[in-house]
Amino acid sequence: MDTSLLVRCVEAATLAPSLHNSQPWRFRIEGDVVEVYADPLRRLDVLDPTGRELTISVGAAVFTLRAALRAAGWIPGVETFPDPGTPDLVARVRPRRSARPGAGARELAAAIPRRHTNRRPFVSAVVPVAAVELLQQAAAHEGATLTIAGPASRTVIVSLGRTAAERLNRRGGYFAELNRWTRPVPGRRDGVPAAAIGPWDAMERIPMRDFGLVNSQPSRRGERFEAYPTIAVLSTEGDGPEQWLAAGQAMQRVLLVATGMRLATTPVSQPVEIASIREVLSDPKSGRWAQMLIRLGYGPPAAATPRRPLKDVLADG
Known part of the structure; x- marks a missing residue:
């Protein structure tokens, strides 16, 4: 497995939405496995005392990682909460086998950098x-x-x-x-x-x-x-x-x-x-x-929110 491909997929995963754009995730690449961790230091204590919203945010990153891998030609396998002794380890994601991505998979991946939370007024058009x-x-x-x-x-x-x-x-x-x-x-x-x-x-x-x-x-x-x-x-x-x-x-x-x-x-x-x-x-x-x-x-384009550099969220394997 090409490690640089996994790094690119992790970089895509960092574009996931999170509560207050807190980006409460960390990643580690070990061989052909990407480990996804919750970062408890980025939990919002007042709004999210149980860590529910933190886990939802990390789940969004896990799906984005999966979508990026699938568009790159791999069917991802996901093991959730694989180590009871390491509760912050939320998932292990690995490319299981190669397969040409369909149009739907390519469209999902293409939407990753374009998705932004839009807090502006929408037009009155009905969603079909x-x-x-x-x-x-x-x-x-x-x-x-x-x-x-x-x-x-x-x-x-x-x-x-x-x-x-x-x-x-x-x-x-x-x-x-x-x-x-x-x-x-x-x-x-x-x-x-x-x-x-x-x-x-x-x-x-x-x-x-x-x-x-x-x-x-x-x-x-x-x-x-x-x-x-x-x-x-x-x-x-x-x-x-x-x-x-x-x-x-x-x-x-x-x-x-x-x-x-x-x-x-x-x-x-x-x-x-x-x-x-x-x-x-x-x-x-x-x-x-x-x-x-x-x-x-339907509304005007929304401004993108910043993302932390990869070196701050991806640990050395």
Whole structure:
């Protein structure tokens, strides 16, 4: 196996989305195996005390690594949580056998550098049913369910999003943690820069986090977002590390498929960061748990967020 190929695939994996662009992952190449680790030092203690969102972020990186390997002509094998004695070792990914990639695999990989979280207003165009079905198939492929909110449930989600924001704003350390990941620092290669924050929702229709609360911009103004946002709930059967990892892989597959269809996307986590609100979006009796919300639509291109250099995330084998 050509190590340089694995290095290129790891570099692609670092383009995955993560909470506050915290990039909570590390990689190690050992022979023909890429080990993917969670980086607990990059967990957000206030928002993510259990590490659920950290694991979802690492899952997104695992899927991106898989997609890059597949497009390079290899069918990847994945072993999750392979060593109970090393809990931060989330997955081992290895190319199992060579196979020519199909059009779908090539399209997924082509979407990796183009996918960006879009916090700007979307136009009012409806997401076609055919596109929604493809996104639902993408989630199902990774063992998750993607449910599009109807008018009534969308209203509930928007209301829950406002409630979640109010509760988070009162949580001790919340603003300090936001500031940690939005503070402009020369040469910074992580966090959410001002260019990626976008305007604030003047009508409060979108249940998104307002990073501008701590990163004030004199030119930042309220804008009208879409009146009837398309919001999807990504859920899994079960709610432990394995399911969180699967949710991250499903989320990234959905985001890349959406990007390939020229849809703009916004992962939304606020409503699932408050336990009582997350339960409302879930169905605990049946064991199905909401892991992430995703806003879908059509909008202007979003600014890319920075990524740490490979030397900071790839350990020597």
